Amino acid sequence: MTSEIQAGETRASELQERALHVLETVFGYPAFRGQQADIVEHVASGGDALVLMPTGGGKSLCYQIPALLRDGVGVVISPLIALMQDQVDALAEVGVRAAFLNSTQTFEETLRIERLVRTGEIDLVYVAPERLMTQRCLDLFESAHISLFAIDEAHCVSQWGHDFRPEYIRLSILHERFPHVPRIALTATADQLTRAEIAQRLQLEEARQFVSSFDRPNIRYSIVEKGNGRKQLLDFISSEHPGDSGIVYCLSRKKVEETAEFLNEHGIRSLPYHAGMDHALRASNQSRFLREENIVMVATIAFGMGIDKPDVRFVCHLDLPKSLEGYYQETGRAGRDGAPSNAWMAYGLQDVVLQRRMIDESEADENFKRVLSSKLDAMLGLCETLSCRRMRLLEYFGERSGPCGNCDTCLMPPVSFDATVPVQKLLSAIYRVDQRFAAGHVIDVLRGAQTERITQWHHDRLTVYGVGADRGEQEWRAIVRQAISLGLVTVDHESYSSLKLTDAARPVLKGEQKVQLRQYQKPVKQKRADRPAKSYVEMDLSKSEQAIFEKLRWWRMETARAHNVPAYVIFVDATLREIAKAKPGSLEELRGVSGVGEKKLASYGEEIVALIADMM
Structure with a gap:
């Protein structure tokens, strides 16, 4: 034995x-x-x-x-x-x-x-x-x-x-x-x-x-209150990732087309991708994204599975994903090379309403709808969390961790407040309008707005009329959204997206249960001066090494074009940075660089050594 x-x-x-x-x-x-x-x-x-x-x-x-x-x-x-x-x-x-x-x-x-x-x-x-x-x-x-x-x-x-x-x-x-x-x-x-x-x-x-661990420590997760989503996206890309490759996900084909056009109009080279496009054009756009640099792909979730492009520096969502699995899979396309990258999302009340409607109107059986709802609840939990987003995300996949220090809630901790009273006002208003109206009208009643509809339904005579005039519309939208995510309120899509109370609302209305919410923060445009030092190239390389790196990138681009393959197939950025640092003067010195195997050494070694010698 x-x-x-x-x-x-x-x-x-x-x-x-x-x-x-x-x-x-x-x-x-x-x-x-x-x-x-x-x-x-x-x-x-x-x-x-x-x-x-x-x-x-x-x-x-x-x-x-x-x-x-x-x-x-x-x-x-x-x-x-x-x-x-x-x-x-x-x-x-x-x-x-x-x-x-x-x-x-x-x-x-x-x-x-x-x-x-x-x-x-x-x-x-x-x-x-x-x-x-x-x-x-x-x-x-x-x-x-x-x-x-x-x-x-x-x-x-x-x-x-x-x-x-x-x-x-x-x-x-x-x-x-x-x-x-x-x-x-x-x-x-x-x-x-x-x-x-x-x-x-x-x-x-x-x-x-x-x-393995699901953690991607090089990705920074950020979720912002959606105001003007496209404008916020433009500000994010312009301030954080000018000239970088990235992916922007939208829910509908129309939004994909409009967003790509909007970005192009503002000087960001963008391509659309969705299942409704001509097959040849779709394939061409995907090939360009993979083979060229500094392109933003605006797409539905039809795009992305198996994408091997290592230098995608950001993934953005203009619409709420259906589940944390989908969110994780999509954001994971950023930073495959291990370098600092961003996962950014703009999220608002309409996202919640739309996703709930899609589940309610689907032809799936009730059991499947319950699973979809639970997955959406987990997604909403990530959006509304007051704690570290990475902890929440990893928890979903059964992994424990401490605060990461590299997500928006860690870097700028959100302010929470006792929202029991405003939530009670919201629940009362929903009840007083007979649970027959959508969020916009309920908020108008709370804020004491003078609209034709309020007058028509005599809602200006209700005791709740104007009791929330001290808060702005966006602040109330944030409260409604969080009330829905907490399960206090639901959206009935069979009656024009009207808000309805759930059984969970009763103890809150009676004062038997307190509610803690995230304080609404007005979206702030990030100035270029606020941009963090995200350039790993500049941080890792000296001035002379940076020059070698740029020359190697140029050589790689020309070589890839000649071979008709994506640039990263020749060498990824991480390998080029290592070459720039090592400054190999011979094939033997180049052999020790990570990412340079025997075949690539034989194919490109002499060119690389000669290129570096010319710059020394």
């Missing part, structure tokens, strides 16, 4: 050494991060795995390296055809033999790739789930030697997830038809409910689960 244990330990040690060698020579990194080493060893040894790792945490290495260590072809199931080309290009740059099978290829090209799969002359092949399910594709993989199956964006299998894809449910066929091939399912976002469903639907109940 002892000899068997020793033999097992020896095999594990040898596997770890091989894995580290691949990491260093192929991908150019000196060490694994977090749980990567354990995941690679487990899958390379033939084990199944369910991996939850934040965006930018290095999920792709968790299946790419095992595929290179095991005999055969690794199959990667990815939901986005549009991104397969860039993923394959990135692997080709480091010397990995990769290809994809999808509907964009000619019949001859498909035959060529299928032959490479059958003969094992390829390391990795990417397929969409719909393609995988065809009899032709299944027969192909049964006739080949498959090393592993990697199911990327695995949260798509869950009906409780934020991006459910029905075709993912059928992926359980992999366990049935390829029982001896290891499977690894990966996602950046899954709460406990979603995680359990992924395991159940993909028949990975026995798989080892690897759950």
Whole structure:
């Protein structure tokens, strides 16, 4: 028994050494991060795995390296055809033999790739789930030697997830038809409910689960009171991120088009993206965003899954996301390179009303609506929290932490106040107008406004008329919004979005329960002078190093254009900064820089060394 244990330990040690060698020579990194080493060893040894790792945490290495260590072809199931080309290009740059099978290829090209799969002359092949399910594709993989199956964006299998894809449910066929091939399912976002469903639907109940921290410490979370959302967005980008790449999410296609046009009119290079656009234009806009710098993509949630662009410096929301999973997934597209980035949202009463209406009017059954409502409640809780936003976000995913010191509520703690009396006034006004009117009219009554509607309904004769004249309209809107998020008030969309009291309002009205709310703060335009020192480049590099870095960026842009690939496929900014600091005078000195593997050293090493020599 002892000899068997020793033999097992020896095999594990040898596997770890091989894995580290691949990491260093192929991908150019000196060490694994977090749980990567354990995941690679487990899958390379033939084990199944369910991996939850934040965006930018290095999920792709968790299946790419095992595929290179095991005999055969690794199959990667990815939901986005549009991104397969860039993923394959990135692997080709480091010397990995990769290809994809999808509907964009000619019949001859498909035959060529299928032959490479059958003969094992390829390391990795990417397929969409719909393609995988065809009899032709299944027969192909049964006739080949498959090393592993990697199911990327695995949260798509869950009906409780934020991006459910029905075709993912059928992926359980992999366990049935390829029982001896290891499977690894990966996602950046899954709460406990979603995680359990992924395991159940993909028949990975026995798989080892690897759950990394959900924390993205380089992202600063900020949520502001929505006034003029587009103007606030413009002020934010102009003051915090002039010239940076970013993503702006909107709920509707119309708002996407209008916001992109608005930003372009104000000198910010922007492109729209939504499912209603012409397919060719949509693909072109996505390609430009990935391959060019300093572009802001304005999009619906149709855009973003699997986006590998590492230098997205900000993600903004002009509308409230439906869930914390969606919010986390979308904001996680910022700062994949680990550099300081922002997640900014403008949020107001109308967002709450609209999301409630969408749930109420959906054709889902009552149980599903309850789940959607609970997810929205968690999202509202993040928006209205008086404590650290990061703590609240991580708590949702089952992770405890202390105050982060890098979100708006930590940097500028909100003021809370005893809002029992104003909330009682609000609840009384809703009751006095017979729970038949929307927020705007109720607020007009509270403020003593003189409108035709108030006169028509004789609401100026009510005892609550004018009792809230000491507060402005926006302040009352903030109180209404928080009352809804606390469950004291609900919105009835069948009767023109009228406000109605819930059972939870009774003890507040009777004075048996106090209410603490966040004090309304008028939106303040951030001046350029107020801008924090966010430029990690300027902080990290000396003047001469900065000049080298800029020259390397220019070289990278020209090289990427010549190779017809995104700039980050050549080298990411972090690697260029390391080169600028190291100032390598030889290929051997360049070899030690993180992100420079053997293939890239051979392809670009002499150019880089010569470029630096010219500047010294």
